[in-house]
Amino acid sequence: MSDKTTPREGSLRIIRRGLALSPAITEGWRRTVLLALLGTAGSSLVPIVVQRSVDSGLGDTRGGVEGDRIVLVVVLAALLLVVSGVASWAAKVRIFTGTERGLTQLRVRAFRHVHDLSMLTQNTQRRGSLVSRVTSDIDQISLFLQSTGMILVLSAGQMLVATAVMAFLSWQLTLVVIAVFVPLALSLKFFAERMSVAYDRVRQTVADLLTTIAEPVVGASVVRSYAIEGRTQQRIDAAIQTNYRSNVKAQTIVSVTFASAILVGGVANAAALGVGVWLGVVGDLSMGTVIAFIFLITLFVGPAQMATQVITEAQNAVASWRRVIELLETPADVVDPGPGSAALPTGDLGARFTHVRFAYPDGPTVLDDVDVTIAPRQRIAVVGETGSGKTTFAKLLTRLMDPAEGTVALGRDDQWADVAQVSFADLRRHVVMVPQEGFLFDSTLAENLRYGRRSATDDELVAAIGDLGLVDWFEALPRGLQTRVGQRGESLSAGERQLVALVRSALADPAFLVLDEARARSTPRPSCGPRVRSRCCSTDARASRSRTGCPRPRTPTASSCSTPVASSRTARTPSSSTRAACTSACTPAGWPRRRSGSGRRLGHWHREQPEPRRRRAAQAGRQRSRGCGRAGRGHPRRADGGLDGRRGAAPHPHDRRGHVLEPQPERVLGQGRDVWPHARGARGAPRLRRRHRARHDRSCGPDLPHRCQNLLRRRPAPLTWRARVLAAGTAPRSSASSWPVVPRSRSVGARGSPRRSATARAPVRSSSRPARTSRRSCPGSRS
Amino acid sequence: MTALDNLGGTDTTDLTRRGFRVLGIGIGRQKALFSLSIAFSVLFGATTVADAWVLGWATDHVIRPSFADGDVATGALVTGTLLFISAALLRMIGVVGRRLVGGIVYYRLVAGDRRRVTRKYLQLPVSWHQSHPTGQLLSNANADVEAIWSVFMPLPMAIGVIAMLVVAVATMLAADLVLTLVGLVVFPLLFVLNVVYQRRQGPRMAQAQSLRGDVSSVAHESFDGALVVKSLGREDEETARFASASEELRDANIAVGRVRAVFEPVLEALPSIGVLLVVLLGIGRIESGATDPGDVVQIAYLFTIVAMPVRAIGWVLAELPRTVVGWDRVRGVLDDPTRFPYGSDDLPGSGPVGLRTEGLGFSYEPGEPVLADLDLDVRPGSVTAVVGSTGSGKSTLTSLVTRLVDADEGQVLLDGRPVAEIEHGALSAAVSLVPQATFLFDDTVRSNITLDADVDDETVWDVLRTVQAERFVAALPHGLDTQLGERGTSLSGGQRQRLSLARALVRSPRLLVLDDATSALDPDVEQRILRALAERSQSGGPTVLVVAYRKATIALADQVVHLADGRIADRGTHAELRERSAAYRDLVDAYDQAREEVDHE
Structure with a gap:
């Protein structure tokens, strides 16, 4: 964010704006300041008492001791001490309460703002730093205000009162004392800079140290199998030594600056003694005043000792504050227009892209002049190479981002509403995107499902699970809806998390569903393939193919056949015939074509389309038992919907192992470097651990498309949603293998209900260029 | 942190006792330096009292005579100023020494334990690592070690303060017995109040710390799930959730503040009350001629300057619970009895080795065998592909044959010699494993490949050619000298895998085990690499055991398991298995449907 804002603003301005953003801090500040001054005044009472009693005869007994007078002074001072103590208590409570309230306001505000920034969904690398804005940065401010900041305020008050008392007693001696402290004050900046540099160096060596320490931990098997323990230990020892040295260096600076105030205090004492005695002899300075000055000087030494440290920490706190403020001042780019701006038509929805262009800030254009119309009740797959803009397409459709040019509209027939004009509440109700990684919150299964529909009752949740044909899986869960899913859903396997995400989106019951396949790392992970397929009652693709007259595809790849979002950077939905051709030509390699018996299911599926929804569910159940039940029941261990037989909270041993082996350590550490400097001490560790887990999850990711798609394919239940559009994922290879949905939608168009055919044939707006790739790959089909 | 958070006032005496025992161990480890820091600290304590004594002396010998005579007592004044300055100078030396040497003691203790813990990590077997979360292990070597020894930061000062109090009471006794009584009331009271303060504050601080963690995890979770939150329109609910966590933290912080707000004014007022008492009592003592005004001033001053350092004792006591918790965790690692001894045999000969397993059995959890009764025979110089669905035990098999993990039953033999009897270096020289997950060190490309083995650049480049990595490495800004730590993230998964392969090949292993090590590579690149490998094998290169998915890869193997x-x-050749096993056909076809058609193009 710092690159977005102009030159660094002055600290004072930052503080002023920070205070403006957290009004609770400054609420009633006049009273607080008054109380604080009164509270710190207590420390100056002792020198005054000393001065009075010495001058009343305690110091010079020859004139007799005015005992009564001294007693009066002492009693008065004791009373004032109590008053000032109470004032100090009140001031501190007010400061603590005010700052904490204010910082909480700031924290929550910043949190909300982060969610309003599209940056969060655009750039996962920034997440770590965004989290630290609302956590460690604000903690830093809070810790500063509570400890060092408090010292700063109270010391300032103490010195202010002490100076006033000194000036009242003797202005000449006051000048002497100030003169002694001036060089120290002037050197503060120098020392603070040195200290700051030293601390930066320490932080850096800590980051390096953590990186190296992680080697034998994260890379345990590499270290072991190459027998490089010696080398690794050397590297660690070197890092420990570097860290040690930088710490000692910083400690030296801290020690010297801390102690130098003591010497200055001694010099001030000496000066006050010398000048005071001289002034007393030649002028009218009293004996008590000289002694009182020695007492008063101690009030300066304490703050002076801490000054360098305070300045350094204050700089860090202001830097944190600045980062939070900069975050808050980053304008939310995707703004909720609020209710009542534009209404989406009720019922089915389609989408229309008009001359849409998108480019990331300072990045290349991702989508250019995209014109697409997606009619309601369609299933559309978007395929293309990595970086071709498929995810961008999905995000524009769900308005997680706004296009740079052109408009995205939702609706049907002649009722279209620009998504930018639709209130978030309305939009999110009707358009739901299912990211491929099933992200779960650390809560119960029920709570996670309710992310889809917050008002859903337990019965509705169970019903939704049943609709998706996941009863077997659900019943195997140890505590049903109350099953804790663990951090990020770790108690469930990756596939199970995906299922939860699917049920969640089913509950949301959107008019428009977008499935985005998250960045697939690599090849389709075949390891899950066979098992899934063996269980899945798949459509006979060969039959479908022959129906369209498209020859059995020999060569097409995903990209050659993709919607031109990929290849020509111009999105289009091919016309119905083209699409039929294309999709059949495109029959992804992963599309099962062996089990002829499952053709029945396809037919089934078609038939049930026009039927009322309530009957569909019943059919879905029947169908399960007929079409898929055999595989499921036949292998009880696998009756969980393609999930490796993993259940509930008992992770497969491989899971556990995965925590160590799976992470891509160099990435983790690269990020660790960003994260650790904020995460001091113990706080950093859990965060890093989470990071590792995240990594682990993602590396499991490629398994998921298959399961998700197979589920969609094999269960009729998804059709009870009104959802019709699928936007595809990233890597072409996995796209190819995981989008069997496309041929289905084509076959639906070809031979489904009249309504479906009509929509499939509905004219599709597209840019002038024809679907070149489609034609080429499937020439015969156009006839 | 959790154990730390749970520390209320439960069984504090035991904690304190154990804490002191850890202190003793730490002192034992850094005897000389610790003693030095204590010496400095005692110097600091003594000179602090000396400061008060100088004021008392100056009152009686400089100020009073000068004012009484109306003439500056020059000689005494010079002495007084010099005394002030030299007391301050000594005190400064004491403080610098105390802080610096004390700090060095702390940092040495931390560094020492980090070395111990990491050495232990290097000794503990892979199976141990696999059963411990990464985050926990990193925290053991970092935060926990710091937690043990951070008590050593205030410790020297606390000991110096005790010395200071002793000296203070002694000088007070020398000055006036009655006034000393005030000190004997005020000092212990200060001490007790500090301890009570820390005891009350401790659990509240721990609570705040734990809530800080909660806020952080809500934020992490919410931002990580941002796509879900946004696409389901749950921003308001998420904000409410975060706000409630933040408000809990706020209230906990305010609770900490409230305790502070009560104790701090009292702790500040206490010495002042002492001064007032001293002045009151002083009237009578001076009137009766029992004491000099200088003594009263000295004792009064002593109260003002002693109050602050006394807090150090409270700090030490406050740190002790953390010390104990950290100690227990670190000891948990250091005292772990798991051993993984290597044999002492060499693996004689050169060229490819034969691999055989006999009745191999392994399970992660009792009763759930991952591998059972597995007999495998791999001829020297052959290529064997291991095929199977998820959870069939392929990766486990690779860990067993490379002896990262020991089998529960049966044994692995290399050229007829049990792996358990082979010396560590000999084993790693003969066998190279390329694991599923790539691990690169924060180091140069060259070091990542050679791992400090004595290999010349020509060999490295040769290997890079074999793994199709020559082009991209040459394109890196500093070639082989490019630091991957800085550039690691810019390498793609496939590039990292190729470096990982190169690392294995550069050592000319006699058995090469690839555990799905080419998953991130483009199929054609993969094929080129595997063909090159197969050629190497045929011309006296390594025996290859490869966990394979792609049909083209499997087809390169002499034997498929x-x-x-x-x-x-x-088991048999690809063609044989394909012919006779439907399950195998299903498996391999399913793997390759995508691939097949892509490859045919």
């Missing part, structure tokens, strides 16, 4: 549920379902 089909694993199912931890057992060998079938």
Whole structure:
């Protein structure tokens, strides 16, 4: 964010704006300041008492001791001490309460703002730093205000009162004392800079140290199998030594600056003694005043000792504050227009892209002049190479981002509403995107499902699970809806998390569903393939193919056949015939074509389309038992919907192992470097651990498309949603293998209900260029 | 942190006792330096009292005579100023020494334990690592070690303060017995109040710390799930959730503040009350001629300057619970009895080795065998592909044959010699494993490949050519000298895998085990690499055991082993298996449907 804002603003301005953003801090500040001054005044009472009693005869007994007078002074001072103590208590409570309230306001505000920034969904690398804005940065401010900041305020008050008392007693001696402290004050900046540099160096060596320490931990098997323990230990020892040295260096600076105030205090004492005695002899300075000055000087030494440290920490706190403020001042780019701006038509929805262009800030254009119309009740797959803009397409459709040019509209027939004009509440109700990684919150299964529909009752949740044909899986869960899913859903396997995400989106019951396949790392992970397929009652693709007259595809790849979002950077939905051709030509390699018996299911599926929804569910159940039940029941261990037989909270041993082996350590550490400097001490560790887990999850990711798609394919239940559009994922290879949905939608168009055919044939707006790739790959089909 | 958070006032005496025992151990480890820091600290304590004594002396010998005579007592004044300055100078030396040497003691203790813990990590077997979360291990070597010894930061000062109090009471006794009584009331009271303060504050601080963690995890979770939150329109609910966590933290912080707000004014007022008492009592003592005004001033001053350092004792006591918790965790690692001894035999000969397993059985959890009764025979110089669905035990098999993990039953033999009897260096020289997950060190490309083995650049480049990595490495800004730490993230998964392969090949292993090590590579690149490998094998290169998915890869193998549920379902050539096993056909076809058609293009 710092690159977005102009030159660094002055600290004072930052503080002023920070205070403006957290009004609770400054609420009633006049009273607080008054109380604080009164509270710190207590420390100056002792020198005054000393001065009075010495001058009343305690110091010079020859004139007799005015005992009564001294007693009066002492009693008065004791009373004032109590008053000032109470004032100090009140001031501190007010400061603590005010700052904490204010910082909480700031924290929550910043949190909300982060969610309003599209940056969060655009750039996962920034997440770590965004989290630290609302956590460690604000903690830093809070810790500063509570400890060092408090010292700063109270010391300032103490010195202010002490100076006033000194000036009242003797202005000449006051000048002497100030003169002694001036060089120290002037050197503060120098020392603070040195200290700051030293601390930066320490932080850096800590980051390096953590990186190296992680080697034998994260890379345990590499270290072991190459027998490089010696080398690794050397590297660690070197890092420990570097860290040690930088710490000692910083400690030296801290020690010297801390102690130098003591010497200055001694010099001030000496000066006050010398000048005071001289002034007393030649002028009218009293004996008590000289002694009182020695007492008063101690009030300066304490703050002076801490000054360098305070300045350094204050700089860090202001830097944190600045980062939070900069975050808050980053304008939310995707703004909720609020209710009542534009209404989406009720019922089915389609989408229309008009001359849409998108480019990331300072990045290349991702989508250019995209014109697409997606009619309601369609299933559309978007395929293309990595970086071709498929995810961008999905995000524009769900308005997680706004296009740079052109408009995205939702609706049907002649009722279209620009998504930018639709209130978030309305939009999110009707358009739901299912990211491929099933992200779960650390809560119960029920709570996670309710992310889809917050008002859903337990019965509705169970019903939704049943609709998706996941009863077997659900019943195997140890505590049903109350099953804790663990951090990020770790108690469930990756596939199970995906299922939860699917049920969640089913509950949301959107008019428009977008499935985005998250960045697939690599090849389709075949390891899950066979098992899934063996269980899945798949459509006979060969039959479908022959129906369209498209020859059995020999060569097409995903990209050659993709919607031109990929290849020509111009999105289009091919016309119905083209699409039929294309999709059949495109029959992804992963599309099962062996089990002829499952053709029945396809037919089934078609038939049930026009039927009322309530009957569909019943059919879905029947169908399960007929079409898929055999595989499921036949292998009880696998009756969980393609999930490796993993259940509930008992992770497969491989899971556990995965925590160590799976992470891509160099990435983790690269990020660790960003994260650790904020995460001091113990706080950093859990965060890093989470990071590792995240990594682990993602590396499991490629398994998921298959399961998700197979589920969609094999269960009729998804059709009870009104959802019709699928936007595809990233890597072409996995796209190819995981989008069997496309041929289905084509076959639906070809031979489904009249309504479906009509929509499939509905004219599709597209840019002038024809679907070149489609034609080429499937020439015969156009006839 | 959790154990730390749970520390209320439970069984504090035991904690304190154990804490002191850890202190003793730490002192024992850094005897000389610790003693030095204590010496400095005692100097600081003594000179602090000396400061008060100088004021008392100056009152009686400089100020009073000068004012009484109306003439500056020059000689005494010079002495007084010099005394002030030299007391301050000594005190400064004491403080610098105390802080610096004390700090060095702390940092040395931390560094020492970090070395111990990491050495232990290097000794503990891979299976141990696999059963401990990464985050926990990193925290053991970092935060926990710091937690043990951070008590050493205030410790020297606390000991110096005790010395200071002793000296203070002694000088007070020398000055006036009655006034000393005030000190004997005020000092212990200060001490007790500090301890009570820390005891009350401790649990509240721990609570705040734990809530800080909660806020952080809500934020992490919410931002990580941002796509879900946004696409389901749950921003308001998420904000409410975060706000409630933040408000809990706020209230906890305010609770900490309230305790502070009560104790601090009292702790500040206490010495002042002492001064007032001293002045009151002083009237009578001076009137009766029992004491000098200088003594009263000295004792009064002593109260003002002693109050602050006394807090150090409270700090030490406050740190002790953390010390104990950190100690227990670190000891948990250091005292772990798991051993993984290597044999002492060499693996004689050169060229490819034969691999055989006999009745191999392994389970992660008792009763759930991952591998059972597995007999495998791999001829020297042959290429064997292991095929099987997820959970069939392929990766486990690779860990067993490379002896990262020991089998529960049966044994692995290399050229007829049990791996358990082979010396560590000899084993790693002969066998290279390329694991599923790539691990690169924060180091140069060259170091990542050679791992400090004595290999010349020509060999490195040769290997890079074999793994199709020559082009991209040459394109890196500093070639082989490019630091991957800085550039690691810019390498793609496939590039990292190729470096990982190069690392294995550069050592000319006699058995090469690839555990799905080419998953991130483009198929054609993969094929080129595997063909090059197969050629190497035929010309005296390594025996290859490869966990394979792609048909083209499998086809390169001399022998295919089909694993199912931890057992060998079938073995033979690809063609044979394909011919006779439907399960194998299903498996391989399913793997390759995508690939096949892509490859045919």
